[in-house]
Amino acid sequence: MAKVLVGFMGSGKSTIASLLDSDFQDMDSILVDRLGMSISDFFAQQGETAFRRVESQVLAELLAGNHLLSTGGGVVISASNRELLQQHGDVVYLKADFDTLYQRLEADTVNQRPLFLNNSRADLEAIYDQRQAWYEEVASQVIDVVGKTPEQILEEIK
Numbered sequence: 001m002a003k004v005l006v007g008f009m010g011s012g013k014s015t016i017a018s019l020l021d022s023d024f025q026d027m028d029s030i031l032v033d034r035l036g037m038s039i040s041d042f043f044a045q046q047g048e049t050a051f052r053r054v055e056s057q058v059l060a061e062l063l064a065g066n067h068l069l070s071t072g073g074g075v076v077i078s079a080s081n082r083e084l085l086q087q088h089g090d091v092v093y094l095k096a097d098f099d100t101l102y103q104r105l106e107a108d109t110v111n112q113r114p115l116f117l118n119n120s121r122a123d124l125e126a127i128y129d130q131r132q133a134w135y136e137e138v139a140s141q142v143i144d145v146v147g148k149t150p151e152q153i154l155e156e157i158k
């Protein structure tokens with residue numbers, strides 16, 4: 001069964017996955033290869049719905065293996081993705097409050113996330129609120145990551 005890290009943008013999924021297993025699979029990087037452009041350019045050219053379609057295909061492919069996966073924060077929007085995650089993944093939700101995540105997103109000048117760039121803070125918070133139940137629904141373990149070092153988080157992951 002694949003081990004899967006989920007959580008909102010900025011929750012540290014890729015960082016924690018890289019420390020857990022240097023062979024982890026990063027869905028966003030795989031998507032950039034598959035799309036042939038950055039996620040932000042793809043959103044601008046083809047829209048979010050087209051992105052979500054490719055994201056679902058990639059998720060299904062990756063869940064067929066036994067790798068550690070770091071997902072994009074929006075993977076839980078789709079009910080069929082959530083079903084796949086529950087059936088084929090051992091899912092860990094890296095949970096943080098919105099203010100902490102927003103500060104991290106503001107400080108991240110490298111990763112240009114379209115939902116961060118194209119939404120007001122209030123709209124992004126509404127997206128965060130809407131997703132909470134979905135992250136909880138798919139997770140077999142929830143870890144509050146705020147104020148913890150990566151090492152402390154690693155220790156908590158079963």
Ligand code: S3P
Nearest residue numbers: 008009010039072073074113114
């Ligand atoms: C998204 C999160 C991003 C990326 C895309 C959409 C989202 O991944 O997949 O920009 O909807 O939350 P990260 O959570 O790795 O930033």
